[in-house]
Amino acid sequence: MPPAPLPRSLRIGYGIGSFGTGTFSTIPGLLLLYYLTNVLDVPAGVAGVAVFLPKVWDLLINPLVGRYSDHTVSRHGARRPWLLAGAITLPPLFVLMFAGTSLRGVPAALYIGGCFVLAATAYALFEVPYKAMPAEMTDDYHEQSVLLTWRMAFLGLAILLSGGLAPLLVNSRGGDPTIPGYRLMGLVIGAVMLAGMVGTFFGTARAPRIVRSDSDRPAEHATLRRQLAAARGNRPFVLLACLSCAQMLAVGIMLAGAPYFASYILEDTGAITTIFLALIGPMVLVMPGWVAVARHYDKRGAMVVAGGLFLLGGACLTLTPMFGAVYAHLCTMLVGIGYAGLQLLQFSMLADTLVYDELRSGTRRAGVFTGLWTALETVTMALGALLFGWLLAATRFVSSEPEEPVAQPDSAVDAILFGATLVPAALTAASIALTLRYDLTASRLDSFRKRHTPLHRPA
Numbered sequence: 530m531p532p533a534p535l536p537r538s539l540r541i542g543y544g545i546g547s548f549g550t551g552t553f554s555t556i557p558g559l560l561l562l563y564y565l566t567n568v569l570d571v572p573a574g575v576a577g578v579a580v581f582l583p584k585v586w587d588l589l590i591n592p593l594v595g596r597y598s599d600h601t602v603s604r605h606g607a608r609r610p611w612l613l614a615g616a617i618t619l620p621p622l623f624v625l626m627f628a629g630t631s632l633r634g635v636p637a638a639l640y641i642g643g644c645f646v647l648a649a650t651a652y653a654l655f656e657v658p659y660k661a662m663p664a665e666m667t668d669d670y671h672e673q674s675v676l677l678t679w680r681m682a683f684l685g686l687a688i689l690l691s692g693g694l695a696p697l698l699v700n701s702r703g704g705d706p707t708i709p710g711y712r713l714m715g716l717v718i719g720a721v722m723l724a725g726m727v728g729t730f731f732g733t734a735r736a737p738r739i740v741r742s743d744s745d746r747p748a749e750h751a752t753l754r755r756q757l758a759a760a761r762g763n764r765p766f767v768l769l770a771c772l773s774c775a776q777m778l779a780v781g782i783m784l785a786g787a788p789y790f791a792s793y794i795l796e797d798t799g800a801i802t803t804i805f806l807a808l809i810g811p812m813v814l815v816m817p818g819w820v821a822v823a824r825h826y827d828k829r830g831a832m833v834v835a836g837g838l839f840l841l842g843g844a845c846l847t848l849t850p851m852f853g854a855v856y857a858h859l860c861t862m863l864v865g866i867g868y869a870g871l872q873l874l875q876f877s878m879l880a881d882t883l884v885y886d887e888l889r890s891g892t893r894r895a896g897v898f899t900g901l902w903t904a905l906e907t908v909t910m911a912l913g914a915l916l917f918g919w920l921l922a923a924t925r926f927v928s929s930e931p932e933e934p935v936a937q938p939d940s941a942v943d944a945i946l947f948g949a950t951l952v953p954a955a956l957t958a959a960s961i962a963l964t965l966r967y968d969l970t971a972s973r974l975d976s977f978r979k980r981h982t983p984l985h986r987p988a
Contacts, residue, residue, distance in 0.1 A: 540679040542732020543662065547684035548725025549616065550656050552691040552718055553623060554910065557645070558781055559692060559805065560699065561626075562914045563788040564711060566921070566928045569630070569637040573926045577918020579638040580785075583645035584911035587904040590650055594657040595900020608658035608665075609730055615655025616726035620719040622648040627715035629708040653903065655726055660899040663880045666736050678816050681873045685812030687725065691718050692809055696788075696802045760901055763889070765969035766882040770902060772967065773875050774909045775960035776836070779953035780868065781913020783843070786949025789921075793942050795854050807861040812869040819870040827970050828874050828881075835870025836961040838863055843954035847947060867957075881969050888978060920948045 557580070565576035594611065601607040626644040630637055663676050698714035699707075760766055787808075791800040823831040842863030849857040883898055924944040927935045 539666070539733065539736055540676055541683075542729060542734075543666075543676065543736070544679040544683035545725045545732060546612070546655070546659050546729030547680055548687040548690075548728075549619065549722040550652075550659060551684040551687035552722050553619060553648070553652050554907070555688050555692050555784065556695050556718060557626070558784040558910055558914060559787060559801075560695060560711075560714075561641070561645075562785050562918055564627070565638060565641060566918075566926070567788075567792075568708060568711065569641070570633045570928050571635065571638045572922065572928050573918045574922035575635055575638050576928075577915040577922070579642040580645070580918070581908075581911045581915035583642055583649050584908045586646055587649055587653060587907045589904075591653045591657050591904035591907070592897060592900040594653045595661065595897045595903075596894075598658045598661065599894055599897060605734075606736075608662055609733060611654050611658040612726065612730045612733075615651055615653070616723065616730055618651035619648060619655060619726065620723040622651050623722060624715040624719040627711040629712050649907065652907075653900075657900045657903050659729070660876070660879070660903060661883070662733065662736065663876070678820050678873060680876070681812065681816050681869070683725075684872065685809060685816065685869070687721070688809045688812070689806065691721060692805045693802055694718070696799075696805065700799060700802075760898060763882060763886045763898070765885055765967060766879075766898060766902075768963060768967045769875070769878050769882055770905055772832075772960045772963035773902075774905055775956050775963065776839075776871050776875070777906050777909040778913050778916075779839070779843070779956035779960070781910035782917050782956075783864075783913075783949055783953045784910075785914040785917040786945060789945045790949045793937055793945050794849055795857060797854070800854065803858060804861055807858045808865040808868065811862055811865040812872070815866050815869050816873060819873050822870070823874060823877070828878050829964060829967050829970065831870060832874045832878070832964045832967075833961055835867045835874060836957050836964065837867070839867030839871060840954045840957040840961070842867060843950050843957065846950040849950075850946070878967070878969070881974055885969060885974060885977065917948055920944050 561580050562576055565571040565579060566573050571579065598608055598611050601610060603610050605613075622644065626641060626648055630640050632640050663680075666676065695714045695718055698717060699710040701710050701713065760770075787804055788798075788801050791804055792798050795804075819831060819835065822834060826834070842860045842865075845860045845863070846857060849860075879899070879902060886894065886898060921941060921944060924940040925938050926941040926944075927937060929935045
């Protein structure tokens, strides 16, 4: 008999946490590099490093959070105390990142980088256990997709609100990015994050936890090397992590390049808002459609389709100088439809790999795996900003302050056009090739489950 569907209140309670995770994973990638180069006069190469290095810290902190959340015992469960810790620390640190500083150049990069390290730590406290929860709340292959559909719908709303509103707030003082505008953006978006993250702590109070083995023992404390060894033993997880990294690097480069694309290709700084809305808007509308595609073609087939749409839209964006702004927005919408599918399917397939590991090993180490996953995801997104910053530096991009804008050389403008479009398309093509090797389908997971005859009961 199939398990009962999760109640709508729980789906909503879990999903609203995306108002915290979605905004923090998107806004720094979208605005931070531009904030450093075009507001704080930080050289592009240095700015890329300032955005990237704090995320390297995630390689250490995220697996640690995952490991300790596996072992946490409290009246709030194993994951929820960590949700609360992240909810009360991340929003004020996000505000601090964009509060403004009198520093310029390299000192400004050091200050922002330090704030980013602290914020990334707080983000790990929430995001790692948050991603581990779906695999522990239901054992149904497609119910996980439904639960994650709610999450992704809220994620789309959060990114629409924050990503659309943030550039408007940044440009609210005279139409160009200013420090007061960034400060206002930080305060407003920080309040949105706080509400969503605290809401998930309370909204998941009655979440079930599926027990899949008689002992249901958590994984023993282990070094990072042993955690990586455990991950290597889970082939579906390794393949999924690799294809996800290719996708996230593509997204990271595209997000980092978006403000520059609006400023120097469309020649309209305000266009970043409409471009971003064109990218994220489809996420809310097409998510149920991607669930249907996944049911019909399985998740792997749906992932190939989603990657193909992302690739096509990104490649077509290279023709923007020929066809203009409307064409660019239509291509971006095509990218957004593919991006919606990639986001949903990544997390749904991640839940499958966690179930597979627990059935195979008899230990509860979803936190370890989601810690590694989140570390790879955030580092890869930040690597996109680093690579785009280095590309700008290599093509002689000139950093400046808002009061003293400068004309960019043709080499830098060409790098912005092709770096923000063709490079992400090529990375997506690589991810499609890896997707074709992923084989943890619904039938294979069900067969594996039957062979291991685990217990399926709510804790």
